[in-house]
Amino acid sequence: MSSPATRFHLEGGVATITLDRPxxxxxxxxxxxxxxxxxxxxAASALDCRVVVLTNSGPAFCAGADLKGxxxxxxxxxxxxxxxxxxxxxxxxxxIAGHCMGGGIGLAAACDISVVSSEARFGFREVRVxxxxxxxxxxxxxKMRAGAALELFLTGAQVSAERAVAVGLVNHLxxxxxxxxxxxxxxxxxLEGAPGALAAAKALVHEVPRxxxxxxxxxxxxxxxxxxxxxxxxxxxxxxxxxxPPAWSPGNGSA
Numbered sequence: 001m002s003s004p005a006t007r008f009h010l011e012g013g014v015a016t017i018t019l020d021r022p023x024x025x026x027x028x029x030x031x032x033x034x035x036x037x038x039x040x041x042x043a044a045s046a047l048d049c050r051v052v053v054l055t056n057s058g059p060a061f062c063a064g065a066d067l068k069g070x071x072x073x074x075x076x077x078x079x080x081x082x083x084x085x086x087x088x089x090x091x092x093x094x095x096i097a098g099h100c101m102g103g104g105i106g107l108a109a110a111c112d113i114s115v116v117s118s119e120a121r122f123g124f125r126e127v128r129v130x131x132x133x134x135x136x137x138x139x140x141x142x143k144m145r146a147g148a149a150l151e152l153f154l155t156g157a158q159v160s161a162e163r164a165v166a167v168g169l170v171n172h173l174x175x176x177x178x179x180x181x182x183x184x185x186x187x188x189x190x191l192e193g194a195p196g197a198l199a200a201a202k203a204l205v206h207e208v209p210r211x212x213x214x215x216x217x218x219x220x221x222x223x224x225x226x227x228x229x230x231x232x233x234x235x236x237x238x239x240x241x242x243x244x245p246p247a248w249s250p251g252n253g254s255a
Contacts, residue, residue: 005032007057008039013050013250014187015043015090022058028065028103030072037076040084050248051190052088053183054111055095061120064102067129078103082139085110086206089199091190095183096161096170101125105169106136109143112202114170115182116161122169123158143168194232194248 007018017039019026026032043052056062066072076084085092085107094111099121108114124133133140133153141149148167152159165173174182190198200223208216227233236246245251 005029005035006039008042010043010046010049013048013191014053015039015046015049015051016053016055017043019054019056019062022056022060024066025060025063025099026056026058026104027063027067028078030066030074032066033074033076033078033081037074037081037084040081040088044084044089049090050195051187052090052092053095053187054085054092054107055183056098059098060104061096061098061100062104062107063099064104064125078106078135079138082106082110082136086139090195091198091202093183093186093190094170095179096120097176097179100164101158102133103136105133106139109136109169110139113172113186115172115174115179115186116164116170117176117179118161118173119176120161120164121158122152122161122164123156124152125156125158127154128156140169188250191248191250194236194246196230196232197227197236200227 003020005019005021007016007020009016009018017036019032019036021027021029021032040052043049091113092111094108094114094116096108096114096116097120098117100108100116101123102125105122105124108116126133137149137153144152144167151157152167161170161173164170172182172186193201203223204220208220211219232248235248239246
């Protein structure tokens with residue numbers, strides 16, 4: 001029996017999901033997609049999981065579609081995987097430690113915050129095999145300028161990690177030796193936030209732009225009132241007044 005195509009490790013409130021088919025450049029086979037989808041669900045339901053880190057083994061984060069396994073139908077489709085990351089109740093941090101092509105860029109762009117190795121290369125290669133980056137455009141276009149998207153989508157050219165950061169696909173550039181430290185820094189900052197508040201803050205980014213102005217004010221007013229009245233809201237205000245770390249903070253010794 002083969003080992004799972006992704007690895008799941010939960011420690012200290014952080015679930016690390018590692019794409020682990022380096023011999024196939026972590027291409028989006030049915031096996032890998034199903035394993036990734038299952039692990040995202042596991043992280044969502046784990047009460048002791050506060051943050052998810054999505055990373056890879058080998059020199060490629062993800063080579064995109066698995067063109068050798070086109071007949072296989074995954075249980076978790078690519079739209080489902082991307083939506084699962086976007087709507088995940090925990091912050092998802094991408095640790096993009098390798099080359100990122102096609103659908104792999106979609107996974108990276110769907111992450112809430114991402115760090116990419118300076119050695120990685122990015123490319124929307126779809127037009128060069130007769131298709132287009134259709135599904136992943138849903139998560140990539142909100143992060144990119146239209147001019148940059150047109151250039152990269154139409155040429156299919158590979159670009160540097162630095163360019164990927166510049167056009168907004170990913171957030172931070174790090175040297176390979178500094179990747180872990182940068183990811184740990186981001187995770188540490190996220191663990192200082194209240195779990196429910198983090199989920200609400202993430203929802204704001206995705207929901208408010210879809211609403212009309214008046215509807216947005218009504219929805220955010222209700223959300224704000226719910227958060228202020230919540231147990232987390234009360235604990236946060238009490239901790240601030242008492243000059244102590246709140247209950248969810250690693251600094252209080254119990255998180």
